[in-house]
């Protein structure tokens with residue numbers, strides 16, 4: 308069945324997502340922006356029939372069957388609540404919300420309404436991730452007990468852009484740190500002790516964060532940064548070896564398996580270039596099956612990772628936006 312998507316947001320990722328939806332046989336019937344001019348420009352550039360503004364107006368269009376939320380971080384939860392109130396399922400960009408409490412409220416509302424909602428944590432659906440889980444499941448390095456990772460890329464330092472803005476939910480943790488935090492959670496289970504240090508910008512957002520975390524089944528050390536190009540790499544280790552996820556680890560093009568007393572094994576990953584198409588496919592599959600939660604993108608996992616980011620943010624003294632109240 309062709310699914311009719313609406314897109315909230317007109318940034319870089321919204322543009323990439325239009326291509327992914329179309330490549331998966333879906334259609335994009337409407338786009339919204341806080342500014343009418345940007346909505347119209349995006350619609351014209353991408354051949355989308357309806358340009359809505361403000362974002363909630365997108366939901367007036369009956370044609371919209373499912374919404375992809377790619378707005379700035381501080382309003383993800385508001386946009387998700389608006390979708391739920393309108394009876395429309397939603398895929399919400401990472402981070403699902405700027406803190407766990409806001410995400411928890413969205414999930415509760417979705418459950419009450421019986422509507423599908425999920426975080427667009429596309430890494431979980433990547434072929435490299437699935438292959439990693441297969442390799443680990445077959446015991447090649449023993450049970451994974453240690454994760455090390457870095458997500459360091461230089462993001463635009465223009466203060467008008469969202470990354471330096473506390474009001475827009477900026478900072479390295481929410482945009483970048485969410486990936487290593489997710490990897491550590493998925494491989495080692497929930498974290499129960501977290502220690503962090505890092506650097507803040509004048510605006511109060513975090514520029515870097517370095518984290519040591521004790522998880523249910525091992526320990527993780529990771530760092531995220533938006534001011535140095537320290538790379539996007541990860542390794543997972545067990546008693547019998549380690550697996551290197553090639554850069555960028557969150558959609559890795561290959562794995563390198565270092566097993567004790569065995570030759571190093573390279574595993575190229577087919578299909579890594581399909582990017583966001585896997586999450587579009589997963590949403591279509593869940594909607595077709597009448598699921599309210601994806602088994603690959605669970606609410607519990609989203610919440611557990613956000614709780615870790617909350618704790619790190621509190622330790623660093625990161626300034627988070629005051630969230631607008633959600634009208635029932």
Ligand SMILES: NC(=O)c1ccc[n+]([C@@H]2O[C@H](COP(=O)([O-])OP(=O)(O)OC[C@H]3O[C@@H](n4cnc5c(N)ncnc54)[C@H](OP(=O)(O)O)[C@@H]3O)[C@@H](O)[C@H]2O)c1
Pocket residue numbers: 315316317318319320321339340341342345346377378379380400401402427429469481482
């Ligand atoms: N999954 C991924 O790989 C991935 C990658 C990047 C980002 N993301 C997530 O996706 C969300 C959006 O990120 P993004 O990188 O697409 O952000 P972005 O390009 O900075 O756009 C975010 C919003 O800023 C406004 N905007 C865009 N260009 C503008 C301009 N030239 N002047 C003024 N305002 C402008 C738009 O607001 P209006 O919508 O109101 O027009 C847009 O929706 C974030 O939550 C981010 O964490 C995910």
